[in-house]
Amino acid sequence: MTLASLTKPWEAMSYGFLDASAKRELRRKMLKAIAVPGCQMPYASREVPMARGWGTGGLQVTLTLLKPSSVVKVIDQGADDSVNAASIRSFLSKVSGATETWDTTEATILQSRHRIPEERLRADQVLVLQVPNPEPLRPVEPNMSVARQMHADADYGRLWLILYEQIVRSGRVMQGAAYPSLVNGRHVMTPSPIPRWDVPKLHMAQHLTFLSAGREKRLYAVPPFTRVEPLVFSDVPYQVEDHAALTCHRSGVSGYFMNEIPQDDGSSAFEVSDSHLGIKTIRQAEGAAIRIGPTWYENGKMPQ
Amino acid sequence: MIATETALALQAPQLMTTPPLLTMTGVSRRYGDVVALQDVSAMVYPGEVLGIVGESGSGKSTLLRMMNLEDTPDTGDYRLALPDLPGNLFDLDRFARRMLCATRIGIVYQNPHVGLLMQHTSSGNVAERLLIAGERSFAALRGRAREALDASEFPLERMDARPIELSGGMQQRVQLAKAIALEPVLLLLDEPTTGLDVSVQALVLDTLKRLQRDRAITMVIVSHDLGVIRTMADRVMVMRRGRVVEQGLADQIFQDPQHDYTQQLVHAKL
Incomplete structure (x- = not known):
């Protein structure tokens, strides 16, 4: 028996880029974060081939969760095709063999910057939010x-x-x-810079959400079916952005969070911020067999 | 000096029939080799104003910080006549201390930077007190902040200005409004008028007097300025090197000081 026969063959990097001890530490901290919803857990944020502030926290959590059968979707302000989202997605599939997707309903892990997709997430999906400043x-x-x-x-x-x-x-x-919200009646968290529109999507959601800040070295979680209540005065109700009446100028959908696009004449056009929802709507209108999943907001209202 | 210090401190004014609101017994505190307080005892009766005088470093501010539960002494007992908190207040945990200080005790510091959030609005500073006590209605916060600022004679048209933009006298009024917003049983004043010019000082003292008369708030006022103490206090405690050297009714202390140090102090002033 030789030493060589006992060791694994040489590889350029560990599976999923992070080494085993890093993943072990992250998993422990992620479990702790689930155990105490909304409580910030410190962790030793590792170097990843991306600058701090570009989603390194979210990336480390995603790398820890990946397996070859995972299907990953990466969103940057609602868009799947931005340079940042595309680079992170291709990096994830390269280091883990996971499948890439743009479709919210197909994905098992969704890493996101500043938005939660409009289609409802299921219990078998995990949302990873990138957080610049975790301290409310x-x-x-x-x-x-x-x-x-x-x-x-x-x-x-x-x-x-x-x-x-x-x-x-x-x-x-x-x-x-980044509207401060009380999680499970105990800890106030910053739900990352998602708009007010997206905060109610976290309340009693079926999916697990991780929020991770790589530069600040903190991660926290919202487990499934956990109360997430935005802080309000008893006589001033919580209000989301009034986007319910806006219509997307490209896909024609309405009742979702919109991006405002200034026009030459000083007016504004709007397009749906969840870009793949827009794409699906257009394809469906063209006659393709596309299934749009149930959405959180129905006709611009969040059913309670 | 005839009696021992402890016995002196525990002597009740003879006409008092109600039990004291504040009782402090045998409080000692050392910071390393420095003795800040040595076996200090004090009593304050409901509706009374106790003045504490003494030179710099005599331990008067330390004593006030103890009364506000900002520091714990090495030994000592501190009680307030509150039905829900019968025991030694120094034994309370952080939560209970914070709640007690926020809701039952008001304090005005000499330096407004200590007592106020300078970058927030004046009304917000008062509202913060109410928020800590659990008020969550915007209209109520606004209303009660306005009331408290009005009671401390703060010009209401400036209630949403930041304290950093205000004059010293106004900053003290914001502190005062913050302190009385929850109608505390005890109001602590740590050199509230030091650093203000004489006319503003008189106005602030006037406000304090009026408040005391209208609401019968129990006050403890610390100052090195005998004029302030003479204006405000019913009873005076003289401190030196961490000890109480003399105490008695204000007139008694100013007209007929017994202790050498008090005599020096009174004569230096007059």
Whole structure:
């Protein structure tokens, strides 16, 4: 027996790029994050072949979850075809043998920046959100040690101070994205910079959501069927963006979150932010046998 | 000096019939080799204003911080006559302390940067107190912040200005509004008028006086300025090197000081 026969043949990298100990650590932290919904778990963020701030946190979680039978979808502000999304997707399939897709209903792992797809996610799907700044208390408490203690004490009063001052200054809540939300009645999290429109999609959802910040080295999770409640005043209800009446100028769908495209004449056109939903709608109208999954919003309303 | 310090401190004013609101017994605190407080005892009766005087480093601010539960002494007992909190308050955990300080005790610091969130609005600073206590209605927050600012005679047209843009006197009024927003049983004032010019100082003291008269708030006021103490306090405690050297009714202390140090202090002023 030789030493060579006992060892594995040489490979350029471990399966799924990250080495075994890195994945082990991430898995432990992901399990902890599921156990305490919304609580930020510190982890040793590894180097990945991408600059910090471009989704390295989300990428590490996705790499840890991958297996050869996985089907991955990567979204960047709703689009599958941006350079960032396309590069991450091809990297994921290259290091794991996973299949790439643009279709929300086909995917098993969805990594996303700033959006949650419009089609409902199922219990067998995992959503990974990239987070630039995981700390909801940062605007009111610059000292992170104190902020951590405030999380431990559930001392969240000051977060309403932000909303109070927005209403005082502007007459309404101006927090457009990353709306602080209470998870499972205990921890307040930043749901990554998703619009207000997307926050109700996390509430009592069937799927598991991971949120991971690579630069800040923190990850947290929203397990299936967990309450996610945006912070509100008892007399000022939560309002999503009024996009329900807008129509996509390319696909003709309405009742979804739209991107505003300024026109030469000063007016605005809108197109559906979930680009693949738009593509599917157009294909369906052309007569292709395309199935559009059930969506969270129906006719611009979130059924409760 | 005839009696021992502890016995002196525990002596009740003779006309008092109600039990004291605040009782502090045998509080000692060392910071390394420095003795900040040595066996200090104090009592404050409901509706009364206790003035604490002493030179810099005499331990008066440390004592006030103890009363606000910001620091724990090495030994000592601290009780407030609150039916839901009968025990030694120094034994409370962080949660209970925070709740107690937010809802039952108000404090005005000498430096408004300590007591206020400078980058938030003045009304927001007051609202923060109410938020900690669990108020979640915007209309109620707005209304109660306005009331508290009005009570501390803050010009309401500036209620949404940031404290950093305001004058020193106004900043102290915001602190005061924040302190009284939840109608505390005890109001602690740590050199509230130091650093203000004399006319503004008089106005702030006037507001404090009025508040005290209207609401019968129990106050503890710390100052090195005997004028402030004379204006405000019913009873005076003189501290030196972490000890209480003399205490008694304000008139008594100012007209007939017994202890050498108090005599020096009063004469230096007059």
